[in-house]
Amino acid sequence: MELSKRERLLRLLVDKAFKYSREPVFKLASGLLSSYYINCKAVTLDPLGLTLIGELVNDLIDGGFKDAGISAVGGLTLGADPISIAASLVSYERGAPLKAFIIRKEAKKHGLMKWIEGNVSAGEKVLMIEDVITTGMSTMKAIERAKEAGFDIMGVIALVDREEGGVENIKKSYDVDVSLIFNKTELLKCYEANLKLAL
Numbered sequence: 181m182e183l184s185k186r187e188r189l190l191r192l193l194v195d196k197a198f199k200y201s202r203e204p205v206f207k208l209a210s211g212l213l214s215s216y217y218i219n220c221k222a223v224t225l226d227p228l229g230l231t232l233i234g235e236l237v238n239d240l241i242d243g244g245f246k247d248a249g250i251s252a253v254g255g256l257t258l259g260a261d262p263i264s265i266a267a268s269l270v271s272y273e274r275g276a277p278l279k280a281f282i283i284r285k286e287a288k289k290h291g292l293m294k295w296i297e298g299n300v301s302a303g304e305k306v307l308m309i310e311d312v313i314t315t316g317m318s319t320m321k322a323i324e325r326a327k328e329a330g331f332d333i334m335g336v337i338a339l340v341d342r343e344e345g346g347v348e349n350i351k352k353s354y355d356v357d358v359s360l361i362f363n364k365t366e367l368l369k370c371y372e373a374n375l376k377l378a379l
Contacts, residue, residue: 185232185235185236185239186236186361188228188232189223189229189232189233189236189361189362190362190366190367190370191370192223192226192228192229192232193218193220193223193229193340193362193367194367194370194371194374195374196222196223196226196229197218197219197220197221197222197223198216198217198218198367198368198371199216199217199218199219200215200216200368200371201215201216202215203215208314209314209318210314210315210317216364216368218312218340218342218364218367220259220311220312220339220340221258221259221262221311224259224262224263224266224311224339225262230262230266231266231270233262233263233266233267233339233361234266234267234268234269234270234271235270236361237253237263237266237267237270237309237337237361238267238270238271238274240337240359240361241253241267241271241278241307241337244335244357244359245307245334245335248305248334248335249305250278250305250306250307250334251278251279251300251304251305251306252278252279252280252281252298252300252304252306252307252331253267253268253278253279253280253281253306253307253308253309253337254280254281254282254283254296254298254300254306254308254309254326255282255283255308255309255310255319255322256283256285256310256318256319256321256322256325257282257283257284257285259310259311259312259318260282260283260308260309260310260311260322261282263309263311263339264280264281264282264309265280267280267309268280279298279299279300280298281296281297281298281299281300281306282296282297282298283295283296283322283325283326284296284297295325295328295329296325296326296329300329300331301330302329302330302331303330303331303332304331304332305331305332305334306326306331306332306333306334307333307334307335307336307337308322308323308326308333308335308336308337308356309336309337309338310322310336310337310338310339311338311339311340312338312339312340312341312342313338313340313341313342313346313347313350313358313360314342314344314346315344315345315346315349316345316346316347316348316349316350316353317346317349319336319338319346319350320349320350320353320354323336323350323354323356333354333356334356334357335356335357335358335359336350336356336357336358336359337358337359337360337361338358338359338360338361339361339362340360340361340362340363340364340367341360341362341363341364342363342364343363343364343365347360
């Protein structure tokens with residue numbers, strides 16, 4: 181039986197991006213130690229991963245934001261960049277092009293000294309993109325920058341939710357929809373199933 185796009189991406193994430201240890205040895209951006217680590221860049225910078233992600237992000241947009249007038253997708257560099265670009269490319273192929281934008285971690289120190297790169301203007305309706313949500317802090321920083329630029333934030337799409345309260349923090353702070361492609365439970369379940377098959 182042929183696997184769905186989602187199942188193929190799940191297996192790719194577990195195979196290339198998901199690391200697990202019985203002891204909490206992985207240091208997160210928050211400084212906390214965790215038993216697992218999700219390095220999405222191993223998949224978001226992979227040609228098959230990019231293709232599947234672009235398709236699935238556009239499926240989410242078509243399903244939940246089709247009539248919202250979204251014109252662009254983007255988020256905080258570096259995690260959101262390949263996802264946003266993949267989504268933009270697929271949207272063009274589907275005949276409903278979305279622009280991609282990148283939010284810097286600090287303003288450019290020369291030229292126009294911009295925080296945000298991309299052809300997006302104040303008043304445009306956008307979706308924020310994230311690779312992994314943990315506490316939600318990086319997503320909220322991106323939302324703040326986008327709001328300062330005058331963007332109308334219609335929602336957030338994340339590749340993986342670590343299920344550590346970040347989605348709730350974002351919703352509570354900004355009253356926006358957060359759409360997820362995967363959560364930690366799904367990745368862990370697939371990882372454990374693969375482990376059993378290998379034994």
